[in-house]
Amino acid sequence: MENFNCINNLLTVSDLDQLRSELGLLKDDVFTSKEIDIDTIVSSLTEDNANMFLADLNVGNVDLKSKDQFISFINEILDKLEKVTKVSLIFAIRPTLSNINKIQSMLQGEGKQVYEYKVDSNIYGGVVIMKDGLSYDYSIKSKVEELI
C-alpha cells in the first residue's frame, strides 16, 4: 500500500512517536493472543489512530484471521513511519495555537513530513528550521549577525 491514512493524519513528531509505540504494543498483543479482533485493536490505539488504522485495514483488505498478514501490515506501516521526514521549527517564543494552525496550513502539500516545535530565545525572533541534519536560519539573530 502506498498511502496509509494513519500516517497521513500525523502532524507532529510526538504524534508519530505515539503511533509507532502503539503499533509496537499491538504487534506484541497479536503475537500473544489466539485471535485478532477489533476490540484488541481499539483498546491498543488512541481513538483517532484506531479509526485511521481500521480504515487502512479495510483499504488494504487485510484478513484479521491471518496473524502473519496482520503483522506484516503493521510492519509495513512501521517502515513507512521510519521514512517520514521530521522537521524541527525553532521559535524565539512559544507559538500560539492559531499560529500553529496557520503554519500547518502553510505547510500543507509540501510532502509528508511531521513537525516539532521548539523554543530558543537566543534566536531573538523569526524561525530556524532543522531538516535532514541541515539548519535553515530565518531568525533575527542571523540578520543581526549579517549586519555586524
Add this chain to the structure above:
Amino acid sequence: MPNISAQILYLNIAIFLFNFAFIQIIVRKLLENSKLKQQLNKNPEQEIIKANEKAQKIITKAVESANNIVSQTSEKVGQIDTKIDSKLVQLSQTQFSRLEKSTEKFQNESDKLLEDLSVKFEQKVEAIIKDLRERENSSVKLIADNIEKRIQETNEQMVRLVKEDFDKAKIGVQKYRESKEQQIDLIASELVKTIVKKVLPNVLSKEMHQELILEGIQKAKTDNVFL
C-alpha cells in the same frame, strides 16, 4: 674543767631557760589569738569593713605606684627614642652629604678623564690622518682613503641596522594594531548582540513575533526547504 655535777647543773639550767622561752612564746600567741577573737566577737561586720578598707587602700596605693612606674618608664623610653631618632637623622645626614660629595667628585673626575681621553684621541687620529695625507706614498694615501671609506661604510651599516630595527618595530606595531582592531570588532559585535538580545524582547510584540515566524516559513517555502 668543771666537774660532772656542775655540767649537769648547767645543762638543766639551759633546758629550763629554753623551755621557759618556748612557753612564753606560746602564751603570747595564745593571748594575741584570744584578743583577736574578742575583737571579732565584738563586731565582726565592722572588722570586715575595716579589713576591706585597708585592702582597698593597699590596692589603690599599689595601682598608683604601678602607674607612676609605667609613666616614668614610658617617659624614659620616649626620651631614649628621641635621642636615637635624632642620632639616626644626624648619622644619615652625615652619610648622605658624604655620599653626595664623593659622587660629585667621582662624576667630575670621570667627566674630566673622558674629556681628556676624547681630546687626546681626536688629536691622535687627526695627527695620523694628517701625517698620512702629507706623505707622497700612494699606498699610504690608499690606507687613509680606506680608513675614510671604512668609516663611511660603518655609518651606512649603522643607518641600515637602525632602519631595519625601525621597520621591525613598525611591523610589530602594525600587527599589534590589527590584533587590537580584531579584538575591538569582536567586543563591539558581542556588545551589539547583547544589546539586541536585551532590547528586542521589549520591542517585539507577540504579533510581530508571529509575523516574523510566518515570514520565515514563507521564505523557507520559496527556498524549497520543505520539499
